[in-house]
């Protein structure tokens with residue numbers, strides 16, 4: 690049986706999301722901000738986060754899938770749900786569930802920059818540090834872990850566990 694080891698309780702998540710929302714609200718007080726959630730993993734984080742902001746935002750989503758081999762450098766990332774709104778000259782904040790190697794987020798940053806936004810910054814629920822393949826400037830991170838596979842609060846393993854209110858380390 691897979692084992693679920695608690696990492697962050699829903700109360701701890703709530704406190705961190707509240708703190709990050711306050712920072713974002715202050716930093717973008719004078720902006721036209723578009724938050725872009727990365728489906729599916731970020732949907733719960735995004736929905737909690739935007740309700741704690743004290744500034745107006747537009748909400749968009751993209752979806753990415755990665756294909757290919759285990760070796761992440763040869764991995765092919767592609768969008769399966771594209772941006773549908775104009776972000777030209779707007780401030781963009783990508784809302785991601787986990788940044789692991791950093792390949793997905795750097796692909797997304799490049800993709801979004803092609804639409805000529807005013808700025809693109811990154812907000813992630815989890816920054817996983819051990820496997821970084823790219824240097825990524827993560828402006829907002831709720832929680833930093835060294836390693837391990839996490840589930841719950843939107844994060845899945847084979848589409849399971851997304852609905853759990855807390856975050857766990859999954860040991861298979």
Ligand code: 5GP
Nearest residue numbers: 787788789790791792793837838839844845
């Ligand atoms: P990357 O390695 O490109 O930074 O991360 C790619 C994607 O893999 C993330 O957006 C996330 O959806 C998924 N991922 C990475 N680590 C984990 C993890 O520990 N748990 C879950 N559920 N997904 C992960």
Ligand code: MG
Nearest residue numbers: 727730786787
């Ligand atoms: Mg993801």
